[in-house]
Amino acid sequence: MPTTIKDVAARAGVSPATVSRVLNDRPGISPQTRERVLQAAQELNYTPSVAARSLATARTYNIGYVGYKYGAGPPTDLRSSNATPGILEGIDEELTRRGYHLLTTYVDKEMVRGLDVPNMVRQGRVDGLILNGPAIRPRFILHLRNMGLPVVLVDNLLNETAIDCVLCDNEGGAYQATKHLLEHNHERIVFLSGPADWLSSRERAVGYRRALQEAGLEPRVVFMPSTTVDTGRDGILTALEEYPDLTAVMAVNDATAVGAIQACQQAGRAVPDEIAVVGFDDEPWAQLHIPSLTTVRICWYEIGIQAARRVVDLIERDNQVPIQMRLAVELVIRQSCGCPVTTD
Template structure:
């Protein structure tokens, strides 16, 4: 087995210098010495003992990411978010343990317990509620939560869900719609309720009665089922705002199956800014949230807390942007010019 001493001998350095290069510190190493060590590592095929390294540093160089996706890992938001987290973690020298709680509190609790037992250095939780007693146990590691109410000792990042719901509904009102339904996910999910609050606020300001609201799964199928119910019973809404883009896409299919044209008979708007929204026919108008920017900021915040072992928890709210396409009645942009 190749040892650190073997690498030091070939590189013409001390074993301590080899350690500084491999661990990126704690002492600086000249660039020429660093390159000699790296060349020796490559030539000898040296692999540091990760377990021993973790014990010495009291760090596992792993973070846990638990995201909630009722679509079984197929949601565009879920994929974009977790990929961006993993990319930042990899650049900073951390591995990622990933769990999908699938909107199941018991499953989320199982992942939390498992990751903590594996001595992760920190956690990113996307739409995962944490019981008060479990939160107290988690004080020993930094935690960043996304889109959920959190204890004051967790950092929290979120998009301005209420303002996004307001923007989407206001835009549909500007197209002349007065009966706007809400294709909702479960209202006990914080972002869904906040988007509903924005929907209600826009209707109230316009003097319009709240349209019908129905809850369903946060998925294509859930959106289809809810929209089918809303559109097949009277009085029928002339526009629908969905709590996520997947639901909005499902709603467009429900309209088609009922013989309704989008946007002539019913306008549709969603929330998330998923890439797929540009490829529906017509293109889906949506509130676009900076998914990858949120994920990158969350992971950088977590790694910073891990490595500094200090700092107060932070709260940061990101703005969302209205992206108009044909589903609301706006001109349909071309994906490719010429």
């Protein structure tokens, strides 16, 4: 029904093989022939069959994106990890540029634990994978990688087996933000962390520690099992019990920061006047919060672009040595750290 390579061949007066070679930029075609073929293809508005091409070449030109969802059903809480706004747009942008397509799916805790290979991978619908989020565990990652596909991690990394990844500078961001609190002359700063087995939590904790140590102060870290508003609330209450004299909080992300702020206020400690708080991620709503959140901005869109680039490179070029990419972050100063109010 649609036009095939034979139609084009017939119209150009050549064989299908020649058409194929022209269309794939293979060498050894005379300029005149090439021209005639292109002309014919254009006139017939020819688009090669994806299925046939895939069958012959064992390539799909699809990239799989695996996101993380918290259990089946609608997303409930306001969290960090399902908030990587713009990453899909970034990936799509770059993939389109390179002639690839984006297949999207989500896995939950259970699937990760059960090494439940997504259908699109098992069926060979993709040439490569982008795995997003620290909740995607090492065993799962390795299991997917063993299916023979190039894999790029986002917001996560695997030390043992070198796998390509793109992340933001978690440590640097936390360092900068903590440093900012120190410049406000805070000396008793708590780090409200997420799960210790999440990379971003650990790295941000490291940045925080480094800043404190440089200032000759004692780090105080509270690990929490999640990074929601609720755990932020609980976390700060724990912290306030253990360190009643604290004057500032570095939160592992914005949701946690908001929880902390709420709990502080309920406990009668004004933010930022009595307790300063900074977050991480610069969620779109961070500037709307009252007080507006001082936080660390992550360029998810750019991360998406780089992840897509990388996975395509892994597919198309060989002998690639694994690369770990770190994208710079930016401290966005607003009110919650105690800086004077400005209009932004």
